[in-house]
Amino acid sequence: MTPEQKAAYIFAQSVAAMAEIEGMKATNLERERHGDALAYDKMSFNNIPDEYGISHNAILMLFRD
Numbered sequence: 232m233t234p235e236q237k238a239a240y241i242f243a244q245s246v247a248a249m250a251e252i253e254g255m256k257a258t259n260l261e262r263e264r265h266g267d268a269l270a271y272d273k274m275s276f277n278n279i280p281d282e283y284g285i286s287h288n289a290i291l292m293l294f295r296d
Contacts, residue, residue, distance in 0.1 A: 237293050241285060248283040252276060 232240065255271040262270055280286040284293075 234294070241290060241293070244283045244285045248279050248285060251283075252279055 255275065259269045259271055262268065281289070
C-alpha cells in the first residue's frame with residue numbers, strides 16, 4: 232500500500248469504529264432507560280481500536296512497512 236492508501240485505510244477503519252461506538256452508546260442508553268444493566272462497559276469501548284486495527288501500535292506498524 233502507498234502511504235496515501237494506508238491513510239485512507241486508517242480513516243475508513245476509524246469511521247467504522249466510530250459507527251460501532253455510537254451503536255454501543257445507543258444500546259447502553261436504551262438499556263439504561265429501561266432500567267437494565269448496561270450492555271457495554273468501559274473495557275468494551277477501550278477494545279474498539281484493537282478490533283479495528285487502529286491502535287497506536289498498529290498504526291505505527293502499518294507505516295513502518
